Amino acid sequence: MQAWQVHELGEPGEVMRLADVEPPAPGEGQVLLRVRAANINFPDALMCRGQYQVRPPLPFTPGVEICGETEDGRRVLANPALPHGGFAEYTVADAAALLPAPDALDDAEAAALHIGYQTAWFALHRRARLEAGETLLVHAAAGGVGSAAVQLGKAAGATVIGVAGGADKAAVARDLGCDLVIDRREQDVVAAVKEATGGRGADVIYDPVGGEAYAQSAKVVAFEGRIVIVGFASGAIPSPGLNHALIKNYAILGLHWGLYNTKDPKLVRECHEQLTDLAARGAIKPLVSERVPLAGAADAVQRVADGVTTGRVTVLPSWENGATA
Structure with missing residues (x-):
């Protein structure tokens, strides 16, 4: 599969490299997910720079928020288990923390709903x-x-x-x-x-x-x-x-x-239920300003780091010929 990897710390546009790697193997309590959409967050840039409170071992794949698909076909929201981040075709995540993707949102919007x-x-x-x-x-x-x-x-x-x-x-x-x-x-x-x-x-x-x-x-x-x-x-x-x-x-x-994911995960699920209801009623809808293919992820993370984007920028690993998810 293809995945972006960081082998040394620095600016995202300089240190992220697209590589062919083996899909990650799920550990205990984890599941393999096909990445349908990965949302770019500012912490992705900070991790590339080595400035975030979470510092995954090198090499790592950035991407802390995705809409993915389980092997049995469920569409879910997840925070990938680093160092196997979401800017890849496949990732792994804790099975217990998976949340159902809202039906009212497409993949890119759903990926931008969580964090x-x-x-x-x-x-x-x-x-x-x-x-x-x-x-x-x-x-x-x-x-x-x-x-x-x-x-x-x-x-x-x-x-x-x-x-x-x-x-x-x-x-x-x-x-x-x-x-x-x-x-x-x-x-x-x-x-x-x-x-x-x-x-x-x-x-x-x-x-x-x-x-x-x-x-x-x-x-x-x-x-x-x-x-x-x-x-x-x-x-x-x-x-x-x-x-x-x-x-x-x-x-x-x-x-x-x-911290709520570890201190009180029940509250995270309750919040997700409320957000899902608000999305279904049209009260909220993530502003996805850009949808980019996997090949454009490094440039997109750099733009987010530089503060020149609006709303959310989402990476679509399966994006082909201008199609959107």
Whole structure:
């Protein structure tokens, strides 16, 4: 089979190599899956660079999220068992963690549902306890995890303010359903949020960016507001002023979604059931901006790493002659 492999650490476009390898052999409790679609996540790029908290042994195949097919023909969502990632024709995954792919979504959309939407759902509902009528501020609203938070926020009855960088991304965020979009390249984010909320600020802030985005969040969080930290796509990890949180009476919440798979996997399944229902009702639908063949995976991962994509970019190993899955 064909699989992308990383033999040395560096930029994805430089260190990912397409190779002919033997299909992986399932270990105890694992199943072999044919990869129907593999979604690209920012951690794939971080793993190539050696900057992610999970560091698989070299050589490894990136790809942490797929829609796959079992040997008995079931269509499932899975997180591949590294070092055998999803940017390949076949992978392996823990049998107990497989989730049924929603019928309402095609392969590419289904592959993009799992990590991003689970992360957003746990952040907004489990950690921040978002309520209908509250104001939700989403940084990087046109990106993979941000777009999921926008849709889930609207589905929960919140007023959603999206922050995006540039006119094209602002247009995407607007199409996703944001009630207000702030172009951080052209507007003062702090001033725009305060004006939109009558000076009150945002009740819940979803931050996958860190750096300057966090600094802005601390200035616009409402009384008894909640800032949820889900990542540091900017590369800058902020140092929160806890005295400021005390004085303004707000909460800083961390979310590492992957921990729920080991600490309380039942919650992951319950979340998946809710996401499946929302997808069936048309309340959410992953924004897949690009579908690329397996041969284009390295370039696509590099584009995600460079922050020039919107929504989700999905790799289709069986894509032929422009067909989509």
